[in-house]
Amino acid sequence: MALKHEQDASSYQPHQSVQHALRVLDAVAHGGAGITDGELVRETGLPADQLTALLRMLRREGYVQQTADGAYVTGETLSSLGSTEGGAAALTAKLQRTLDELRDTVGAAIYMSRYIDGEVHITQYASGPETPAVNEWVDFRVSAHASAIGKSLLGQLDLDGRRDHLSRHKMARLTSRTITNEKVLLSKLATQPATVPVLDLQEYAVGTVCAAVPITAGSAVGCLALSLPVEHAHRLHDAAEALNKSAAPLLLSMAI
Template sequence: MALKPESTAPFHSVQYALRVLEAVSKHGGGVTDAQIARETGLPTVHLSSLLLMLHREGYVEQVTGGAYIVGDSLVLLGSGATRREALQAKLQQTLDHLRDSVGAAVYISRYIDGEIRVTEVADGPLTPAVNEWVDFRSAAHASAIGKCLLTQLDQNGRRDHLSRHKTARLTSKTITNERVLFSTLDSQPATVPMLDLQEYALGTVCAAVPLTAGSTVGCLALSLPVEHAHRLRAAADALNRRAAPMVLSLAL
């Protein structure tokens, strides 16, 4: 699998969060935000938002006097034999919460051994998952998940994938021209969610954002029925904000 050079770097916010967790872990009796700021060199404003996220996700806890200690999530994710089960439970819990907060089915997908794999899904009666009428592995050019994963590959990686999975026309909106597809992928800003506006299936709109931790190529995605398309932008922005905690779980 060929990655873009820059795609192997985790989000800056995740790098900063790891520095904060390292500082907290060194102080078993608790450490203040002022001390964390001194040890990490992070600006107070940036540190405050990170601590809020880490507290919300259970990575740190706040004790009497305002000091921070290691939280249950960090203890579980670092506990060897139970790490896999704890990570799975943490990801599913976060996905379930995200599903309920944005009112959409949500997914985690990874690019593994040259194929697209949807590894986690959170859906429900009011937030049904998209009907996989064409195998996602064969629809990278049309789905938000697939296009988001392809943006994280270099040109050779993309060509290799499309040599095995042709760009079939799934709807009238599907991009089937490889040159146009690659140009679209290259022009996609890294901080903007990738959208699928009925390119994969009529009646469904989707959004996806990268989940890049080390050499892992992945994405966080959501789907909505087209009658809720007016909510897609706000839901995609919420998806983007929630990506960092998931990358953090994968990076620990």
């Protein structure tokens, strides 16, 4: 089984959207009492249709708001995340709200993960009765070779970093689909397009399929992932594409 129409999934680039969103936010922040759509087009150099889509996302996420006359000013989310006091707590809460919304929209359990001090860490997740989380029957820290999360994180490291990780964690066979050959895994990681979701098709656990996309902010290595019961595998392509498109708001929160 493979993702159909991989180019569809790779056509959206969250990092580019975040750079454009930061440009818009900078213009709004310097707009004083408010800045209009026309002024934003001139200030940012972005096409009007692209700007409209960005402003829609920024309003939804609370980064900007409109005044009575239609001008844009900074929103509550931007103020809280930029605060020196309570900024970290505000970021955690904002990310969790976004994960919860994504869980309900996509209809899958959602995870955020980071590669910290040479190990895989699930930092936040959103699940529910209809969207159960993966049963961590093998510690995620020692099964990066088999999970979508692990492969996405390893894929963001350089070759030495990947080899170092694999030297510390034996590539155990968790299911009949698990890749246990280091050369094969390194080859797959090297040829994985950065904007195409990484898949786990029952490689970590029988009965579960997963997808993950990178959400690297600065030097931090991270990813956003989802899991589905194998009976919902037919939804994996659309869910993975939605996941990729939803990475921008999370990246934006982390970049501010």
